[in-house]
Amino acid sequence: MATALCPGSFDPVTYGHLDIIERAARHFEGVIVAVIRNPQKSQSLFSLEERQEMLREETAHLDNVSIDFFKGLLVDFARDRGASAIVKGLRAVSDFDYELQMAQMNQRLSGVDTFFLSTSPQHSFLSSSLVREVARFGGDVSSMVPKSVLARLSERFADEGGTP
Ligand code: PNS
Numbered sequence: 001m002a003t004a005l006c007p008g009s010f011d012p013v014t015y016g017h018l019d020i021i022e023r024a025a026r027h028f029e030g031v032i033v034a035v036i037r038n039p040q041k042s043q044s045l046f047s048l049e050e051r052q053e054m055l056r057e058e059t060a061h062l063d064n065v066s067i068d069f070f071k072g073l074l075v076d077f078a079r080d081r082g083a084s085a086i087v088k089g090l091r092a093v094s095d096f097d098y099e100l101q102m103a104q105m106n107q108r109l110s111g112v113d114t115f116f117l118s119t120s121p122q123h124s125f126l127s128s129s130l131v132r133e134v135a136r137f138g139g140d141v142s143s144m145v146p147k148s149v150l151a152r153l154s155e156r157f158a159d160e161g162g163t164p
Pocket of ligand 1 (some may be wrong): 008009010036050072073074075101103105106121
């Protein structure tokens with residue numbers, strides 16, 4: 001049985017991510033949650049260490065899941081860790097175009113295959129960026145992220161005085 005990577009920014013981890021990680025852990029011998037060091041999309045809300053810590057707290061019950069970080073190409077990290085698969089969640093058709101492109105590029109570069117899991121319907125609208133935005137303006141995200149993440153979001157935005 002193979003080792004798989006679940007890569008992402010996890011800024012912060014949501015119930016949608018955890019659903020994919022838990023389900024991947026049922027199908028692979030080992031799952032490495034690969035946290036990207038510098039998310040390119042934007043300045044991250046949480047540091048790499050914080051993002052990893054939240055993931056460790058929320059996956060502690062999964063014996064075959066570990067948390068690690070990478071920078072550079074994901075396929076180089078996969079090779080370093082002996083992982084032959086990447087697992088991604090697909091929320092909607094809109095995710096598919098870009099994910100397919102990345103999967104094909106990663107396959108061409110390295111032979112590493114990407115496995116797509118359909119996101120559970122109750123999480124299909126969920127993204128870290130929306131969670132950050134809603135939480136920043138005081139919206140209720142308690143059904144979208146674990147309690148420990150919720151506490152960190154409140155703390156972070158309290159530090160910011162509740163506005164960007
Ligand atoms: O949670 P995100 O931000 O959607 O995760 C995107 C991520 C980190 C999985 C993706 O950007 C990635 O794999 N970046 C690493 C750089 C890389 O390998 N780029 C080539 C992709 S074909």
